[in-house]
Amino acid sequence: MINIQTVFDEMNLHEQIALQFLEPIPEDRMTEQPNGLRNHPTWILGHLTAAHNAAISILTDISIRPESETALFAIGSTPHADPALYPDKQTLIDNYLDIHQHYIAAVTAASPEKLAAPSPLERHKGRFSSLAMFVLHVGTAHEAYHLGQLSAWRQATGIAPPLNTDTGNYPKN
Template structure:
């Protein structure tokens, strides 16, 4: 998905003709998704100390944060930092998933707000690393097309 995406474009809204498309840009998408990998690792009993999000990441990329256009590149962390945080976190999450006994996934979801939708830890993390992940990657794909970058 990052093929052809420059640092200058990374935190910019797409523009189609003369219309600015106020939709999540790659910086926000990858930054936002990077917040969920440590949660997966932690809730499965793993050590997430090396991948915990910084306060800056939480402030910019939480579920309550609003994606904004960053034409001067001074609002968000750098492309390099966001991409590296995303990759490290998801590598740790995948490793943790592979090492977790099946019985752990059947335990009740500790996230009370989400228990009704996702009653088990396994259901919650399938959403975080499945449906939630793909929803945002779909946004990235649409952004690429609007930016004239085509399919990755």
């Protein structure tokens, strides 16, 4: 049976994949945009953190990350190649891991009525049938999509090939 713990387990797997993807990337290459790939590792990690922060904010009316940071990585923001515009790699990783814990706490504390309600964001109308659907999307599909971008970025830069689940090159729980 799929329950909320399954989503949290999936997020744990995402964390392991993200850390494995990020480990070989040197700090000075985190904002490269090879072959027309806009979304570099710095933006991807910051964007995932900002998305989880948005879900937390909707659920709790509290923002964990500062507005200046979430605006830098929000939907529609432009990834820049200048590393001076962004936090360093370790800070981004720490923020990403931390926001997952806040997300889990916020989702766990949310009432069934809150989760059944529609999202208050206009752009979600017609896309997510409930706040629960949006929260589930942030913790699973959205994160997996951007981790796929990170995999493509690694391949485009020659830093490392994508993970191959057929050969067992995949994080273990």
